[in-house]
Amino acid sequence: MKATESGCPMKLALEDRTVLEGVSFGHEASVSGEVVFNTTMAGYVEALTDPSYCGQILVLTYPLIGNYGVPAPRADGALDPPFESARIQVQGLAVQNYVCEFSHRTASRSLGSWLRSAQIPAITGIDTRTLTRRLRERGTMPGWLFPAHMTLDEARSKAMAVDMKHDVFCIVAPEAPTLYSAGAPSIMLVDVGSKDNIVRSLLARGASVWRVPWHADVSEYAKRVDGIVIGNGPGDPSDMGELVEKIRLLLDRFDKPIFGVCLGNQILALAAGGKTYKLPYGHRGTNQPVHDLLTRRCYVTSQNHGYAVDSDSLPDGWEPWFVNINDGTNEGIRSQRKPYFSVQFHPEAKPGPEDTNFLFDEFIKLTRTLART
Numbered sequence: 153m154k155a156t157e158s159g160c161p162m163k164l165a166l167e168d169r170t171v172l173e174g175v176s177f178g179h180e181a182s183v184s185g186e187v188v189f190n191t192t193m194a195g196y197v198e199a200l201t202d203p204s205y206c207g208q209i210l211v212l213t214y215p216l217i218g219n220y221g222v223p224a225p226r227a228d229g230a231l232d233p234p235f236e237s238a239r240i241q242v243q244g245l246a247v248q249n250y251v252c253e254f255s256h257r258t259a260s261r262s263l264g265s266w267l268r269s270a271q272i273p274a275i276t277g278i279d280t281r282t283l284t285r286r287l288r289e290r291g292t293m294p295g296w297l298f299p300a301h302m303t304l305d306e307a308r309s310k311a312m313a314v315d316m317k318h319d320v321f322c323i324v325a326p327e328a329p330t331l332y333s334a335g336a337p338s339i340m341l342v343d344v345g346s347k348d349n350i351v352r353s354l355l356a357r358g359a360s361v362w363r364v365p366w367h368a369d370v371s372e373y374a375k376r377v378d379g380i381v382i383g384n385g386p387g388d389p390s391d392m393g394e395l396v397e398k399i400r401l402l403l404d405r406f407d408k409p410i411f412g413v414c415l416g417n418q419i420l421a422l423a424a425g426g427k428t429y430k431l432p433y434g435h436r437g438t439n440q441p442v443h444d445l446l447t448r449r450c451y452v453t454s455q456n457h458g459y460a461v462d463s464d465s466l467p468d469g470w471e472p473w474f475v476n477i478n479d480g481t482n483e484g485i486r487s488q489r490k491p492y493f494s495v496q497f498h499p500e501a502k503p504g505p506e507d508t509n510f511l512f513d514e515f516i517k518l519t520r521t522l523a524r525t
Contacts, residue, residue, distance in 0.1 A: 157252045157264045161300035162275040164209070164246055165307070167293040170286055173300065177250045178267035178274030182298035184311035185209040185243035188458065189284045191437035195503020196263065197222055200245065200272075201236040203324035203345030204414065204456045206386040207313075209244040209295050213284050217247040217276075221259025222266040231332075231355075236347040236502060240270045241324070241386075243312070244297040246283070250276035273297050291432040292458065324385060325365040329373065332361040337378035337519045340364055344395065344415055346383025349500040353509070354381070357516045366395045374402055379409040379519035382416030384498065389418035389428050389459055399423035403492065409522060411515045412494025414457055420494045421485055427465035431481065434458035435496075438504030441477040442484075442497060450477065453497035454504025460496065461485060491518055 159176030166187060189211040190199055196217055199210065226232040245267065252262050267274050275297060287293070298307035324345030332351055335358040341350060344366045354361050364373050374380060380402065389396075400423040402410065412420040418428045435455040443450050461482040463472045474483035474495060486493035499508040 157262065162273070162297065163300050163307075164275055164278060164283075164295060164297050165304050166286070166295045168286075168290060170283075171304075172275075172278040172283060174246075174275040174277035176274065176299070177252070177264040177276050178245065179271040180299050181271065181273050182296065182302060182307040182311045183209070183243045183273050184294060184296045184308070184313045186292050186458075187211060187287065187295035188292050188434060188436055189213055189280075189287055190456070191439065192503055193438075194220075195234070195438070197234045198236050198503045199456075200240050200242055202347055202456060203237050203241050204347075204384050204386050206241045206324050206345060208242055208386070209246065209297055210242045211246045211280055211283055211287070213280050215248040215280070216251055217249070218251040218263035219254055220256035221254030222261050222263055223258045224260040231348045231352055233349065233352070233502065236349060237324075240267070240272050242272065244272060245274040246278060246280065246297070247274070247276050248278065248280040250274070287433050292434060325367065326363060327365065329365065329368060330363045332363065334358055334360050336360065337516065337523050338362065338376065339519070340370070340373045340377040340380045342366055342370055342380065342382045342395070342399075342416070344383060344392065344419070345385030347498070347500060347502065349502040350381065350383050350413060353500045353512045354516070357512060359516060359519075366392070366398075370398050371401055371405070374406055374408065377408070378523040379411070379515065381515075382410065382412040382419050382494070384414035384416065384456070386415075388430070389415060389422055392419060395419060396422045403490075407490055407522075409491040409515060409519045410493075411511075413500070414455075414496060414498060417484060417494035417496045418459055418461055420492065421461040421466065424470050424485075424487070424492075425467040426470070426485075427462045428459050429462055430459050431457075435476065438501070440497060442474045443477050444474055445472060451507045452505045453483075453499075453508055454501045455497045457496060491522065
């Protein structure tokens, strides 16, 4: 690392008393959050701005991070890739080797300078392989990222934290509905921390998108649109009782197509009467294989979630749609009677493979067909 980007000694401590020492390349402050790992080889800009990571300390397992820099800041209200939201969402970042000398035609600044401008702590020089094995063996757990001159007790008392049961959904959701107008059909995106590429994916297929915060009157907006998407977001879906009840009302009152993505899969399952549970260390990466139970085809997918739907809890009239080939967990559900379906992975990717982009095509096609009847 250049001398201009070298920082103070930093520590990352886990709840099980594991402590790793490294050097800062971000903002020098104390933060706390759930420590999770992502196995993606590229796409750190997309990952850091993904609202699903709000409240978490992200560990990137690929050993070289920062080599292609960060693009220029986007304009307010823009949906420019590769950013997936208007700001960095993670509490902190941990990598093995930070590369400050970046090279890319779109890059305007280093990863470290971006993190410092957003006041996000980051640590480099730690053994991310050992850390990942610890999280795989013992599951995700709370942690603290802090300057090494502090004791752990001092770090805990001064740490900036996000209350994952109360604050997180308010932080990531927009304050008011926004209309992105392109054409037909019209889609309502229920936003609990949705990635911008969900909006981009719908607009690219000619749709108009009402981006509606989860705390708004979604039933009123549902009357105006032809289809509904429930987007991704952070946290425990069981903490979203208010939204679950709103979606349950939509299931009872409307026959318009509903498509859930990631957290949207869990919310739809809860609204239908199913249950969810926490995974030991979640699925976070771009190489998660899933099996389509209807077509028998397999796809490689991008995922970022810590909870899953209990397939055995689905009520009559609902069925599992996709399963994870690695561990057999649920990766999607569908109604056998109405045009309601959802997936646990990210068909919009960013980062990751675009193998399942066709799900947006099928959703828009179904929405257009039913809108004409």
